[in-house]
Amino acid sequence: xSGTHVTIKDIAKKLGVSPSTVSRxxxxxxxxxxxxxxxxxxxxxxxxxxxxxxxxxxxSKKSKxxxxxxxxxxxxxxxSVISGIEEIAIEEGYNVMxxxxxxxYTREVLNTQGLYSSRVDGLLxxxxxxxxDYEHFRNLLKHNVPIVFFDRICEGLKTDxxxxxxxxxxxxxxxxxxxxxxxxxxHMSGSDQLLIGRNRINGYKDALDENNIPLDEDLIxxxxxxxxxxxxxxxxxxxxxxxxxxxxxxxFTAIGAMKGIKQAGKKIPEDIAVMGFTNSVSSTFTxxxxxxxxxxxxxxxxxxxxxxxKRLKDNExxxxxxxxxxxxxxxxxxxxxxxxx
Amino acid sequence: xSGTHVTIKDIAKKLGVSPSTVSRxxxxxxxxxxxxxxxxxxxxxxxxxxxxxxxxxxxSKKSKxxxxxxxxxxxxxxxSVISGIEEIAIEEGYNVMxxxxxxxYTREVLNTQGLYSSRVDGLLxxxxxxxxDYEHFRNLLKHNVPIVFFDRICEGLKTDxxxxxxxxxxxxxxxxxxxxxxxxxxHMSGSDQLLIGRNRINGYKDALDENNIPLDEDLIxxxxxxxxxxxxxxxxxxxxxxxxxxxxxxxFTAIGAMKGIKQAGKKIPEDIAVMGFTNSVSSTFTxxxxxxxxxxxxxxxxxxxxxxxKRLKDNExxxxxxxxxxxxxxxxxxxxxxxxx
DNA sequence: TTGAAAGCGCTAACAT
DNA sequence: ATGTTAGCGCTTTCAA
Numbered sequence: 029x030s031g032t033h034v035t036i037k038d039i040a041k042k043l044g045v046s047p048s049t050v051s052r053x054x055x056x057x058x059x060x061x062x063x064x065x066x067x068x069x070x071x072x073x074x075x076x077x078x079x080x081x082x083x084x085x086x087x088s089k090k091s092k093x094x095x096x097x098x099x100x101x102x103x104x105x106x107x108s109v110i111s112g113i114e115e116i117a118i119e120e121g122y123n124v125m126x127x128x129x130x131x132x133y134t135r136e137v138l139n140t141q142g143l144y145s146s147r148v149d150g151l152l153x154x155x156x157x158x159x160x161d162y163e164h165f166r167n168l169l170k171h172n173v174p175i176v177f178f179d180r181i182c183e184g185l186k187t188d189x190x191x192x193x194x195x196x197x198x199x200x201x202x203x204x205x206x207x208x209x210x211x212x213x214x215h216m217s218g219s220d221q222l223l224i225g226r227n228r229i230n231g232y233k234d235a236l237d238e239n240n241i242p243l244d245e246d247l248i249x250x251x252x253x254x255x256x257x258x259x260x261x262x263x264x265x266x267x268x269x270x271x272x273x274x275x276x277x278x279x280f281t282a283i284g285a286m287k288g289i290k291q292a293g294k295k296i297p298e299d300i301a302v303m304g305f306t307n308s309v310s311s312t313f314t315x316x317x318x319x320x321x322x323x324x325x326x327x328x329x330x331x332x333x334x335x336x337x338k339r340l341k342d343n344e345x346x347x348x349x350x351x352x353x354x355x356x357x358x359x360x361x362x363x364x365x366x367x368x369x
Numbered sequence: 370x371s372g373t374h375v376t377i378k379d380i381a382k383k384l385g386v387s388p389s390t391v392s393r394x395x396x397x398x399x400x401x402x403x404x405x406x407x408x409x410x411x412x413x414x415x416x417x418x419x420x421x422x423x424x425x426x427x428x429s430k431k432s433k434x435x436x437x438x439x440x441x442x443x444x445x446x447x448x449s450v451i452s453g454i455e456e457i458a459i460e461e462g463y464n465v466m467x468x469x470x471x472x473x474y475t476r477e478v479l480n481t482q483g484l485y486s487s488r489v490d491g492l493l494x495x496x497x498x499x500x501x502d503y504e505h506f507r508n509l510l511k512h513n514v515p516i517v518f519f520d521r522i523c524e525g526l527k528t529d530x531x532x533x534x535x536x537x538x539x540x541x542x543x544x545x546x547x548x549x550x551x552x553x554x555x556h557m558s559g560s561d562q563l564l565i566g567r568n569r570i571n572g573y574k575d576a577l578d579e580n581n582i583p584l585d586e587d588l589i590x591x592x593x594x595x596x597x598x599x600x601x602x603x604x605x606x607x608x609x610x611x612x613x614x615x616x617x618x619x620x621f622t623a624i625g626a627m628k629g630i631k632q633a634g635k636k637i638p639e640d641i642a643v644m645g646f647t648n649s650v651s652s653t654f655t656x657x658x659x660x661x662x663x664x665x666x667x668x669x670x671x672x673x674x675x676x677x678x679k680r681l682k683d684n685e686x687x688x689x690x691x692x693x694x695x696x697x698x699x700x701x702x703x704x705x706x707x708x709x710x
Numbered sequence: 711t712t713g714a715a716a717g718c719g720c721t722a723a724c725a726t
Numbered sequence: 727a728t729g730t731t732a733g734c735g736c737t738t739t740c741a742a
Contacts, residue, residue, distance in 0.1 A: 032512055032513055033488070033512055033719095034512075035718095035719060035720085036719070036720065036721095037719075037720095045728075045729085046728065046729045046730075047719085047720080047721090047729095048720090048721070048722080048728075048729065048730080048731095049727085049728055049729075051719095051720065051721060051722090052721090052722095052727095052728085055721095059727060059728080060727065060728080061727060061728090064727080064728085076508055076511075076512070078482065078485055078486045079486060079719085079720080080427075080486070080488060080718090080719050080720070081486045081487045081488060082423055082426045082427050082432060082487070082488050082718090082719080083427055083718075083719035083720045083721095083734090084719080084720065084721090085423045085734090086421075086423050086424055086427050086718090086719080086720080086733095086734050086735065086736095087719080087720055087721060087722095087733080087734050088720090088721090088734085089734070091423060093466075101442065101448045101451055101452065102445060102448040102449060102452070102650075104443060107442045107443040107448060108443060110442055111442065111443070111469065114468070114469060123466060123483065123487060124466075124467070125434075125464060125465075125466055126465070126467050127455070128452065128455060141419065142464065144419055145419045145420060145421075145422045146422045146423075146464060147374070147421060147422060147423050167417060170417075171373055171374055171375075171417070172373055254653075254654075283654045309443075309621075309651065310650065310651045310654050312595075313595075313624045313651050313654060313655055314654055314655065314656070315655070315656035374735095376734095376735060376736085377735070377736065377737095378735075378736095386712075386713085387712070387713045387714075388713090388735085388736080388737090389712075389713065389714080389715095389736095389737075389738080390711085390712055390713075392735095392736065392737060392738090393711095393712085393737090393738095396737095400711060400712080401711070401712080402711060402712090405711080405712085420735085420736080421734095421735050421736070423734090423735080424718090424734075424735035424736045424737090425735080425736065425737085426718090427717095427718050427719065427720095427734090427735080427736080428717080428718050428735080428736055428737060428738095429718085429736090429737085430718070711742105712741105712742085713740105713741085713742080714739105714740090714741080714742095715738100715739090715740085715741100716737100716738090716739090716740105717736100717737095717738100718735105718736095718737100719734105720733100720734095721732100721733095721734100722731100722732095722733105723730105723731090723732090724729105724730085724731085724732105725728105725729080725730070725731090726727100726728085726729075726730095
């Protein structure tokens with residue numbers, strides 16, 4: 029930006045009027061003569077004048093920038109959240125500054141501080157897996173910078189939240205497996221550090237309970253990625269040959285599990301039915317296609333930014349705000365990996 | 370940012386010194402007494418003072434923000450480019466503002482203007498498929514805002530560029546298919562609007578030529594996505610039953626083609642060998658796993674931001690700059706879809 | 711060793 | 727209908 033940007037002053041000088049006249053003419057102020065307006069806007073267009081947002085920010089004390097911190101941009105869920113956020117933000121004249129924590133607590137703290145320094149008007153955050161301490165967020169809240177958490181929310185902080193109905197989605201998925209005749213269902217679960225992981229486990233447990241299927245803690249294993257699933261699945265099946273269904277915390281894990289199941293010589297879905305969670309692009313690419321639970325990432329993004337923008341519009345103090353929670357319903361997408369009947 | 374941010378003035382007032390003293394103390398200026406420095410920094414820490422980047426930007430005429438325009442964030446190649454960019458940008462004290470064109474020319478123009486208004490120090494751009502007119506970029510260059518194009522570059526503009534060796538990657542891929550015994554190779558190609566599509570076609574043609582395999586224009590079809598590939602492939606095979614290899618412009622197309630091939634009752638790779646391009650995450654998930662050409666997205670991002678930062682450091686005028694082009698070599702990843710021998 | 715003043719680009723209250 | 731002035735937060739020349 030050290031370049032040769034045109035300013036209001038430049039226009040004023042060339043036209044022999046004052047900067048304020050130019051400013052007013054440009055915003056169609058009623059007390060400026062039509063003649064002046066015409067001359068000013070014409071020259072502005074000719075020179076390619078664009079208001080300096082930085083000057084505007086300094087003056088208005090509003091940067092019109094929203095900070096976004098997500099664990100990893102390469103995850104389809106998060107990139108669709110971004111799309112939802114951007115869509116609405118741009119409509120409302122806000123820009124979005126995106127940072128990745130890469131699941132690291134340290135990075136998350138640095139990102140938060142950087143965003144604070146950049147004077148973002150508000151923050152949208154999905155927590156890193158590592159994060160246990162929330163002081164960096166509390167600090168922003170103290171300075172009246174509103175935060176909306178989404179998906180991986182922060183239980184310790186009283187802020188607005190958007191969560192996916194993980195419990196309901198998991199319950200429905202497991203119920204579906206049971207409906208397809210499964211009785212011994214393996215759950216490959218996520219970090220119980222994260223609420224979302226715990227909620228999915230609870231959905232799993234309650235669905236079993238509801239159907240009078242005894243819970244076997246051995247059938248809940250911690251495994252939340254492709255490589256581990258690929259490595260572990262065959263062994264688990266060897267140990268528990270009666271497993272007839274698998275429900276995983278995300279799609280990549282499901283895809284790893286499917287490979288493992290095939291390696292163990294079992295058929296999907298006849299011998300073992302599989303349900304993932306996320307409904308990522310890959311789920312249509314696998315063989316068989318993968319049943320999954322859609323989390324409506326775009327919708328999550330839209331609701332999160334809406335809550336934040338409403339907060340900014342209302343302009344209440346942090347202490348006066350009553351936190352809202354929006355729950356986004358999931359959708360079960362049944363494909364070939366679980367369809368038996 | 371309308372919140373209660375601590376300023377240098379606040380600190381000055383509480384300490385009964387002038388703002389300039391505080392400013393100097395905070396940056397460890399040699400002419401400030403150790404005592405003052407200590408008192409100032411202590412209070413600054415206590416109050417959680419963080420410099421207002423917006424004020425700094427206005428004063429220094431450098432926003433320390435890089436604008437990034439990409440077609441779609443959900444594509445793995447682009448999200449890995451982002452990671453490469455962010456990594457280096459943050460190290461060098463820059464923030465990145467990301468916009469998606471969604472392949473739309475209109476969006477791209479709006480994004481460019483918005484980024485100009487936000488006074489970004491420079492721009493990283495990968496063109497939308499629709500874009501044929503470059504006036505919006507030319508306008509920034511005129512105002513001395515440097516642009517580095519990557520992957521989908523702009524041939525009409527003399528700027529720095531980072532390109533993937535699409536020609537070489539395509540050549541190698543097709544040579545590999547030929548080495549595996551293929552003689553009738555179908556190429557599902559991308560938009561010939563984009564240079565990258567044309568380069569891949571040329572790599573395909575030259576590899577055939579090199580191996581004295583006659584070119585059959587009927588075996589080059591325009592098809593660059595999963596759905597179309599799935600819909601078209603079986604028909605194409607029916608029409609040309611001697612096809613024994615497929616090379617696609619990207620992985621999603623390859624995955625669609627693989628499904629189509631299976632539907633046509635052919636075996637992969639025995640009857641028809643398949644090579645994709647991109648080496649996306651999905652390529653390990655398919656059955657059989659998909660051979661592909663890795664484009665090193667992270668590396669592309671790193672080189673692009675490096676070129677831009679060097680440009681900003683050198684601080685030459687646009688007209689004095691000699692454009693650089695960096696070519697990122699591809700890597701062929703052979704998996705099961707093409708391995709016959 | 712510190713303070714006062716000006717200015718980055720813009721707008722709005724207050725003149726005129 | 728237009729101009730003058732001050733100030734957003736910060737740094738830096740110049741003065742003390």
